[in-house]
Each structure stands twice: as C-alpha cells, then as structure tokens.
Amino acid sequence: MTTGFNRRRFLASTGAVAGGLAFLGPRRLMAQEGGTLRFALSTFPPTFDAWTSGGTAAGTIKLMIHRGLVSYGPDGMLRGELAESWEVDDEGAWVFRLRDATWHDGSPVTAEDVAWTVAEVQKPDSAAYMQGQLARITSVETPDEKTVRMITAEPLAVLPGWFAHYHMPILKKGEAPDTKIGSGPFMLDRIDRGVSISLKAYDGYYKEGLPKLAGIEATVYADENLRVAALEAGDVDLVEYVPWQAMAQIDENENLRLDAVDGPFMYLTFNGSRAPFDNPLVRRAVAHAIKREDIVQAAFFGRGGALEHLPIAEQSEFFNPDLANSWNYDPEKAMALLAEAGYPDGFDCVMLATAQYGMHQSTAEVCQAYLSMVGINATLDLPEWATRVKKGNEGQFDLAVMGTTADNNDPDGLGNVLDGSLPANFSRSYGLETPEISELFAKGRATFDNAERKAIYKQLEEVAIETTPIAGLAWRSQGYGMKASVSGFSNMPGQLTFYSGITLEETLLG
Amino acid sequence: MLRYIAYRTLVALFLVWIVVTAVFLLLHLIPGDPAELLLSQGGIAADPEAVAALREKMGLNAPLWQQYIAHMGGFLSGDFGESFRDGTPVIGQIALRLPRTLEVIAGAALLATIFGVPLGTYAAIRADGKADALISLLSSVALSTPVFVVGSVVILIFAQELKILPAGGFVPFSQNPLEHLKLLLLPAGTVAIALWAVITRMSRASVLEVLQRDYVRTARAKGLGRSRILRRHVVRNALIPVLTVLGLEMGTLIGGTVLVEFVFNWPGLSGYLVAAVDARDYPEVVGIVMTISVLFVFLNLVVDVVNALLDPRISLVKS
Numbered sequence: 048m049t050t051g052f053n054r055r056r057f058l059a060s061t062g063a064v065a066g067g068l069a070f071l072g073p074r075r076l077m078a079q080e081g082g083t084l085r086f087a088l089s090t091f092p093p094t095f096d097a098w099t100s101g102g103t104a105a106g107t108i109k110l111m112i113h114r115g116l117v118s119y120g121p122d123g124m125l126r127g128e129l130a131e132s133w134e135v136d137d138e139g140a141w142v143f144r145l146r147d148a149t150w151h152d153g154s155p156v157t158a159e160d161v162a163w164t165v166a167e168v169q170k171p172d173s174a175a176y177m178q179g180q181l182a183r184i185t186s187v188e189t190p191d192e193k194t195v196r197m198i199t200a201e202p203l204a205v206l207p208g209w210f211a212h213y214h215m216p217i218l219k220k221g222e223a224p225d226t227k228i229g230s231g232p233f234m235l236d237r238i239d240r241g242v243s244i245s246l247k248a249y250d251g252y253y254k255e256g257l258p259k260l261a262g263i264e265a266t267v268y269a270d271e272n273l274r275v276a277a278l279e280a281g282d283v284d285l286v287e288y289v290p291w292q293a294m295a296q297i298d299e300n301e302n303l304r305l306d307a308v309d310g311p312f313m314y315l316t317f318n319g320s321r322a323p324f325d326n327p328l329v330r331r332a333v334a335h336a337i338k339r340e341d342i343v344q345a346a347f348f349g350r351g352g353a354l355e356h357l358p359i360a361e362q363s364e365f366f367n368p369d370l371a372n373s374w375n376y377d378p379e380k381a382m383a384l385l386a387e388a389g390y391p392d393g394f395d396c397v398m399l400a401t402a403q404y405g406m407h408q409s410t411a412e413v414c415q416a417y418l419s420m421v422g423i424n425a426t427l428d429l430p431e432w433a434t435r436v437k438k439g440n441e442g443q444f445d446l447a448v449m450g451t452t453a454d455n456n457d458p459d460g461l462g463n464v465l466d467g468s469l470p471a472n473f474s475r476s477y478g479l480e481t482p483e484i485s486e487l488f489a490k491g492r493a494t495f496d497n498a499e500r501k502a503i504y505k506q507l508e509e510v511a512i513e514t515t516p517i518a519g520l521a522w523r524s525q526g527y528g529m530k531a532s533v534s535g536f537s538n539m540p541g542q543l544t545f546y547s548g549i550t551l552e553e554t555l556l557g
Numbered sequence: 558m559l560r561y562i563a564y565r566t567l568v569a570l571f572l573v574w575i576v577v578t579a580v581f582l583l584l585h586l587i588p589g590d591p592a593e594l595l596l597s598q599g600g601i602a603a604d605p606e607a608v609a610a611l612r613e614k615m616g617l618n619a620p621l622w623q624q625y626i627a628h629m630g631g632f633l634s635g636d637f638g639e640s641f642r643d644g645t646p647v648i649g650q651i652a653l654r655l656p657r658t659l660e661v662i663a664g665a666a667l668l669a670t671i672f673g674v675p676l677g678t679y680a681a682i683r684a685d686g687k688a689d690a691l692i693s694l695l696s697s698v699a700l701s702t703p704v705f706v707v708g709s710v711v712i713l714i715f716a717q718e719l720k721i722l723p724a725g726g727f728v729p730f731s732q733n734p735l736e737h738l739k740l741l742l743l744p745a746g747t748v749a750i751a752l753w754a755v756i757t758r759m760s761r762a763s764v765l766e767v768l769q770r771d772y773v774r775t776a777r778a779k780g781l782g783r784s785r786i787l788r789r790h791v792v793r794n795a796l797i798p799v800l801t802v803l804g805l806e807m808g809t810l811i812g813g814t815v816l817v818e819f820v821f822n823w824p825g826l827s828g829y830l831v832a833a834v835d836a837r838d839y840p841e842v843v844g845i846v847m848t849i850s851v852l853f854v855f856l857n858l859v860v861d862v863v864n865a866l867l868d869p870r871i872s873l874v875k876s
C-alpha cells in the first residue's frame with residue numbers, strides 16, 4: 048500500500064521538529080561574576096533555626112552566615128572568632144573578650160548579645176542542639192560591652208569547644224532563631240526553598256580582606272551521581288558528600304580535585320536491656336568476630352579504614368597507639384568469649400540497619416556474614432530511615448549498625464555515642480549502663496591539665512574496650528570535590544570535616 | 558449530560574476524601590516521629606526535652622481525631638497548614654512546585670505526541686515491513702528501560718560528554734527563559750521516551766484498526782487521494798483512543814515523576830512529596846497527596862466527559 052505519507056515526508060516533518068531544538072547551540076559559558084562560587088549541597092537545610100540541629104548541609108550554610116565565639120582552624124585547634132581571647136579567671140569562670148565585629152545590619156556585636164544567646168539556648172523548650180550543655184552554665188555576666196563571664200557549677204574544661212559548634216552561633220539580641228542577620232562572612236540574599244540559597248559577601252566582616260568571594264550560590268543536588276556529573280560538566284565549582292564510588296574518577300580528572308579525610312565512622316550499638324547483649328563478653332565477642340577491611344571495601348569502595356578501637360583519630364593527641372587494634376579480627380577469640388558467656392553454640396538475634404542508605408545496609412550485610420561464622424545468626428531488619436530511628440530509640444533490636452561523627456576531635460565529643468547515663472537514643476546502645484565511662488567523661492570535662500586529661504581518656508578507652516558498649520567498625524572517608532581552580536577551601540581534619548564550611552571565607556575562584 | 562457530569566463529580570469528590578483520609582491515617586500508623594527526625598539529622602542524638610518541646614509546637618500531642626478534624630477543616634477553607642520543618646505555608650509551596658511538574662509532563666507529552674503519532678501511523682501503514690519492525694523494537698526498548706537508566710545515560714551523553722546541556726537543576730522561567738528551557742529538555746525528554754513508546758504503539762494499533770473500516774474502503778472506492786484519506790479519515794478517527802491513553806498517562810505522571818525529578822534535580826511536586834514523607838512532615842504530605850489526587854481524579858473526569866461528548870452513547874449508558 049502506498050500513501051502520500053511516505054518516508055521522505057516523514058523525515059521532513061520530524062526533521063523540522065529536530066531543527067526546532069537547534070536553539071540549544073553550544074553551551075554558554077557561565078560567567079563567574081566577580082567570583083560567585085557555585086556550591087552543590089547534598090540536601091536542602093530542613094530548618095534555618097541557627098541553634099537547631101539541622102544536619103551537616105544546614106551546618107555549612109550556618110558557617111557562611113553566622114559565627115560563634117570561637118571556631119576551629121585548619122589545624123584542628125580552637126581559634127578565636129567573635130571572641131579574640133578566652134581564659135579561666137581566678138574564680139574558675141570562663142571569660143571571653145570580644146573583638147570589634149558587626150552584625151549584617153551594621154550594629155556592633157556586644158557582650159549583651161552573647162548573654163542573650165546563652166539564655167535563649169538554655170531555655171528548656173529551645174530545641175537547641177547545645178541546650179543540654181549550656182544548661183550547665185549557671186549565670187552569665189557582662190562586666191563591659193566586650194567582656195562575657197560564664198559561671199559554671201563545676202569547672203568545665205570543654206566549655207569553649209561548645210561555642211565552636213556550627214549549631215551554636217551567637218545571634219543578635221532579640222532576633223528570631225531563623226534570622227537572616229548574622230556576623231559571618233556572607234549575607235543571605237535569597238532562598239528558593241528546596242532548591243537553592245544565594246549569599247553575597249558582607250563587606251563589614253571582621254576579618255580584613257575576607258571573604259574573598261563575591262558570593263555563593265548553593266544549589267541542592269540530592270542525587271549523589273548528579274552532584275558528581277554537575278561538577279564534571281562544569282555546572283558547579285564545589286560539591287560536598289562525594290560518593291565513594293566516584294572519588295577515584297575525580298582524583299584522576301586533572302581539571303578537578305578531591306579533598307577527603309577519614310572523619311565519620313560506623314559502629315555497632317547493642318540492646319543492653321536484655322540477653323544476650325547485656326553480657327559484655329558477648330559484645331566483645333562481636334567486636335572480635337568482624338573483619339573490618341571487608342566493610343571498608345564493600346560499603347566504602349576502599350575509602351576509609353578499619354576501626355578496631357574507640358573512634359579517636361590517629362592524628363588526635365588523645366589517640367592511644369597501644370589500644371589501636373584491641374578489637375582485632377580474631378574469630379577464635381570471639382568463639383572462646385561466646386563459650387565463656389554461656390553461648391558455645393551461638394544464638395539467633397535481630398540486627399537493625401536501614402535500606403535507605405547503601406552504606407548502612409552493606410555494613411550490616413558484611414557484619415551478618417562474619418557473625419554467622421562464629422555462630423551468631425543475625426536476621427537483618429532494614430526499614431527506611433525514619434523507622435530505623437524510631438526502633439533504635441525504643442530498643443526494638445538486638446544489635447544495630449550506626450554511623451555518625453563526634454562533635455569535635457576532643458574525646459568528650461564521644462559522649463554522644465558512648466555515655467550510657469544520657470537518655471535513650473538511636474546513636475547509642477539501648478539500656479546499657481556505663482557507670483565507669485560516665486564518671487570518666489565527667490572527670491575529663493572538669494580537668495584542665497592536658498596530660499591529666501589524656502590519662503583519663505586512655506583509662507576510658509581501656510574500660511570501653513573491655514566492656515564494649517559499642518563496637519567500632521570503620522572510618523569512612525568524607526570528601527569534597529572541586530574544580531582545580533578553586534583555592535583556599537579545605538576539608539577540616541578528622542571529626543571536624545563538617546566544619547569545613549568555615550574555610551569558605553578564604554576560598555577563591557580561578 | 559449535565560446529570561452525568563454532576564454524578565461523576567460527586568464520585569470524584571468522594572474519591573478524594575477517601576484518599577486524603579487514608580493517607581492521613583497511614584502516615585500516623587507508620588513509625589517515625591517528625592520532631593525526632595528533624596532534631597537527629599546526621600545521626601546525632603536528639604535531646605528528649607527538645608523533641609518534646611518541638612512535638613508540642615507541631616501540635617502532635619493532640620488526639621488523632623482532633624488533628625484530623627483540624628486538617629480537614631483547613632482543607633475546606635483552603636488552608637493546607639504549615640510545614641513542620643520551617644513553618645512555610647504548604648499551599649504556597651504546592652503552588653510553586655506543581656507548575657514545574659506539570660511543565661515536565663506537558664513537555665514530555667508534547668515531545669511524545671510529535672514523534673509518536675507520525676511514527677505510529679507510519680508503522681501502521683507499513684505494517685509488517687522493516688520500518689514497522691524497527692519502530693516496534695525501539696518502542697519495546699523505550700518502554701522497558703527504567704527512567705533512571707535513561708536519565709543517567711542522557712546526562713552522560715549531553716552533559717558530561719557533549720557538554721551542550723546542563724546536568725540538571727532549575728532556573729525560573731522569569732529569570733532566564735532560555736536556560737529554563739534548556740534545563741527542562743532533559744527531564745521532559747526522559748519522561749517522553751516511555752510515553753513516546755506508549756503513544757507510538759497505541760497509534761499504530763489504532764490506525765491499523767481504522768484502516769480496515771468500511772468508510773475507509775468507501776473513501777478509497779470513490780477515488781479519494783491516499784494522503785487525504787489518511788489525514789481526513791484515518792488519523793483523525795484513530796486519535797481518539799490515543800488521546801484517552803495520553804490523558805490517563807499524564808494523570809499517572811503527576812505523582813510519578815519522582816525519579817526524573819531526583820535524577821535531574823528538578824524541584825517539582827513529586828520530589829517535594831518524597832522529601833516530606835522522609836521527614837514525616839504530615840501537613841506537607843497530606844496537602845501534596847490531596848493535590849495530586851484531585852488532579853488525577855479531575856483528569857479522569859475530563860477524559861470521561863470528553864468521551865461522553867464525542868460519543869453520546871457513553872453518557873446514556875452510565876447515567
């Protein structure tokens with residue numbers, strides 16, 4: 048059958064349509080516009096409340112807009128921000144002396160603002176991340192405009208570190224927690240909810256000559272593969288959370304640079320409220336039963352390292368080399384410990400993780416395989432994240448895979464995952480008392496002498512190795528990828544990796 | 558006819574109510590606490606007091622029936638409530654994001670129709686020939702390749718290798734129309750591929766059927782030109798079932814562009830829904846689902862009414 052609709056006509060009509068798409072042309076090069084950094088965020092901040100824990104992407108945005116009393120330098124040591132110096136006075140109170148800094152509306156940052164911030168965060172209903180810590184400050188005095196004196200019931204060596212946290216910026220007195228007014232290097236310009244955040248440089252920033260960028264355009268790329276594709280295609284200059292499988296390809300690309308550190312870590316938590324994991328021998332058996340290198344390979348494409356002790360990084364002054372392999376892979380020892388605990392034939396249990404994040408699931412699968420070799424038959428429970436959090440908080444598991452970072456490189460930051468005297472939470476073991484460890488944490492907080500503190504945390508690690516309130520599994524690499532032309536941005540060491548946003552003030556394009 | 562439309566509308570409203578109620582109840586049934594989730598981002602231990610304070614602020618401590626009545630009352634007065642996460646009015650966010658999703662769907666439908674109808678028709682008139690086999694093969698491949706695979710491949714080709722299109726993202730049309738269209742092209746094109754396959758197959762089958770009709774034979778017998786028969790009598794009549802299928806497919810796509818929006822970072826309604834469910838942001842989830850179900854039911858209603866208008870027998874039978 049022949050009709051008027053022949054091949055030639057067909058090609059002509061579809062060709063016309065295709066021709067209509069030719070407006071695309073070669074891709075327009077995006078102008079840098081005086082150095083606006085295009086930053087790919089992994090997720091949109093769920094909240095702009097400055098003191099609320101809204102995750103690491105929110106933390107990075109806060110580090111652009113806000114500043115705390117202190118922060119961390121690239122070497123990982125505390126350095127002054129709004130405070131230029133701090134010390135303990137003769138009466139044991141912390142005294143911060145403020146520098147001349149201004150808010151984004153031009154008014155000066157005063158001691159009053161600091162006192163007000165502390166009072167707001169301390170309120171029981173503040174929902175602030177540091178509420179619990181700051182509640183230990185019994186009163187705040189402001190002897191003059193530039194001096195703040197914080198009085199605590201007992202001596203607290205770690206207090207300045209609290210004010211370095213990205214969830215603990217100082218806000219202007221009377222402002223709402225989600226205020227746009229900060230004292231940081233960048234000012235909020237425009238928010239397109241769920242999509243992007245535009246910031247421009249604040250010319251009154253207290254550090255001479257900073258920030259070097261004219262602005263930042265932070266766009267959310269939730270899909271990790273797209274984030275990498277956008278970097279490779281030149282759509283963005285800097286990306287956070289580089290997926291492990293893409294690290295090698297960024298490393299090999301001469302136009303791009305990868306900056307990765309081992310900071311966050313994976314570990315197992317236990318349900319200590321019931322048998323068999325109420326028995327420290329069983330928990331220690333688990334710690335000896337798993338070959339960590341396989342987790343690093345399976346879950347992190349080799350980007351990370353085995354963690355056979357407490358998550359204290361090798362670079363930390365609190366690292367104890369003689370304890371570094373205390374939970375080494377030793378299946379015979381694991382079986383001996385199980386036999387000693389009264390489980391020579393092993394047992395059945397439920398291991399909680401989540402299918403929502405591949406790294407949690409892969410870690411759980413490797414653990415499951417190794418545990419079965421010593422007779423522990425773990426059934427995996429892999430709900431989505433929200434359910435996993437709920438079950439973790441309510442103790443609906445026997446053992447669980449977890450991943451997080453400590454608050455900072457000070458071992459006190461490990462209280463979050465170790466201290467059994469804190470309320471039940473999915474980041475810690477459930478119903479597991481750790482009286483000795485809780486006591487050592489308290490002692491460490493109250494001790495100012497560094498050598499003494501080291502001894503205390505060493506003792507704490509020894510107790511933890513013995514009683515195994517958690518079992519360390521693996522460090523995982525946390526990477527930023529950027530164009531080779533981006534300078535000044537650096538990934539902060541160890542647990543401080545999520546503070547890296549602070550270096551954006553030094554960042555320069557081209 | 559009016560009676561028929563009124564009846565269909567009532568059924569539609571009832572369906573929307575059922576869907577919204579079911580979603581509301583299901584959300585409260587599944588584990589996960591919005592306050593706890595918000596405060597424990599990044600695996601951080603949330604302070605129980607802070608969680609309790611936030612729950613109170615979110616109104617989660619009221620009995621379920623009170624929360625339900627508050628929700629429903631809000632809907633009736635056009636107030637969808639505020640996001641748990643940052644207090645943004647839900648209705649405003651939906652108004653912002655729905656057009657973006659509709660844009661992708663409309664773009665996809667346009668592309669799919671432009672390429673699907675001629676190709677389907679061509680395959681039909683060359684039935685069992687080489688061209689037909691090729692088109693059949695292509696549409697089978699298009700239909701069976703998951704959308705995230707297509708998405709990843711087109712990003713690789715057009716953004717990473719050829720570098721003629723951005724990998725993904727969004728710029729408002731008002732800000733930069735050209736950039737907006739460029740960004741729209743890959744997601745719309747990706748959705749269009751599966752839709753194209755459906756339309757091509759539907760067009761082919763439909764044209765084949767019409768070609769066998771008596772009136773086509775009559776037209777041919779009275780000496781009408783072949784191209785005229787095809788345009789006037791065949792394609793026109795063959796398009797009716799194609800349009801019905803297109804309408805229904807578009808309805809399904811309103812809540813079904815999740816993967817495309819995710820892969821291309823297109824901030825539409827589907828991606829918004831997933832983020833809301835992950836965060837257990839009840840007002841957002843219920844608001845979005847309500848919007849999607851209203852649209853879906855409405856599209857079905859339109860299809861039904863249009864069919865009834867085209868073929869009066871339908872309304873007679875059903876009413």
